[in-house]
Amino acid sequence: MTGVTLRNVTKRVGDVQVIHGVDLTVEDGEFCVFVGPSGCGKSTLLRMVAGLEDTSEGTIQIGNRDVTHADPSERGVSMVFQTYALYPHITVAENMGFGLKMTGHPKADIEKKVAEAARILKLEPLLARKPKALSGGQRQRVAIGRAIVRGPEVFLFDEPLSNLDAELRVEMRVEIARLHREIGATMIYVTHDQVEAMTLADKIVVLRAGRIEQVGKPLDLYNDPDNRFVAGFIGSPSMNFIAGVVEAGAVAAKGLAATVATSAALPGAGTEVTVGLRPQHLRIGQGDTHRVDLTEALGGVSYVHLTAPTGEKLIVERHDQVDLAPGTRVGLGFEAADAMLFDRDGRRLR
Structure with missing residues (x-):
């Protein structure tokens, strides 16, 4: 297997630039996930690696080969799409081996590779069935099996699970x-679901508007985001953001009526900033400053949705069972060490 390197990769469609000078290295055998909101360019970037979209500027390397302008069939990649794209009139085994059949591989070789892919994906009992007799998850496994059979250097996944139900x-x-x-293959996976990204990735690439916001291991991005966008996108429920103002060596969090003492490099006194707190870092206590809007009691965890006096919407995560009725008034507290600070442009204050 082999890695993928992007250097100053740019994509233009007419006068519109949709990918802005992306630099990225995906190591050999790494599972890299592109994540971001709809329209951020993650699928476009993946399709550029696959050769399904032209690259306007920059270079794409797979291993030691410059494939920037190579035909998709010459790149050594195999792609799994959101739609299964299976042929309905042939069996699972025939679907999986179809690509090799079209390139003239010997029948015995195709059967061997199909059998090995079926073993890996636990599809052996289904090989004689046709796609209409399969569940959604089974069809997606067949689509992945078809990619495995080709023996690519790099696997590319474009939101392959978005058509499936939650279970x-x-x-x-x-x-x-x-x-x-x-199989230890290099994999690049696109999703808008940050839970998928956190659970699958060795490395996450957070994209916004065709630019990379941050690259890192899942927990590094969660614990140490570079900016407000990454802090809000990584983590479920999302981070709470509260308006704040700089005082002498501290930040007053308006929506919590509290002060955050910090060693971070702060702008001048009176400057507006944002205080970020994960839902699990807020504590419900005595007081009547915040109004309960809804309590999601899920058994082992509860989410309490609140409105601050300033009108900001907040979520508190509790690992017990609580039942606070809408309209109940409560107070909130937190530890200053758990707070993250962001300037007016969304950059992290450290």
Whole structure:
């Protein structure tokens, strides 16, 4: 297997630039996830690696080969799409081996590779079935099996689980993680679901408007985001953001009626900043400053949705069972060490 290197990769469509000078290295055998909101350019960037979109500027390397302008068939990649794209009139085994058949591989070689892919994906009992007799998760496994059979250097996944229901998405996440461990291939995976990104990735690439906001290990991005966008996108429920103002060596969090003492480099007194707090870092206590809007009691965890006196919407995560009725008034507290600070442009204050 081999890695992927992007250097100053740019994509223009007419006068519109949709990918802005992306630099990225995906190491050999790494599971890299592109994540971001709809329209951020993650699928476009993946398709550029696959050769399905032209590269306006920059270079794309797979291993030691410059494939920037190479035909998709010459890049050594295999792509799994959001739609299964299976041929309905042929069997699972025939679907999986179709690509090799079209390139003239010997029948015995095709059967061997199909059998090995079926073993990895636990598809052996389904090889004689046609796609209409399969569940959604089984069809997606067949699509992945078709990619495995080709023996690519790099696997590319474009939101492969978005058409599945919640239970099947969890099941398929486990399957894909196990597949990566078993075959050790380089994989690049696109999703808008940050839970998928956190659970699957060795490395996450957070994209916004065609630019990379931050690259890192999942927990590094969660614990140490570079900016407000990454802090809000990584983590579920999302981070709470509270308006603040700089005082002498501290920040007053208006929505919590509290002060955050910090060693971070702060702008001048009176400057507006933002205080970020994860839902699990807020504590419900005595007082009547915040109004309860809704309590999601899920058994082992509860989410309490609140409105601050300043009108900001906040979420508190509790690992117990609480039942606070809408309209109840409560106070909130937190530890200053848990707060993150961001300037007016969203940059992290450290």
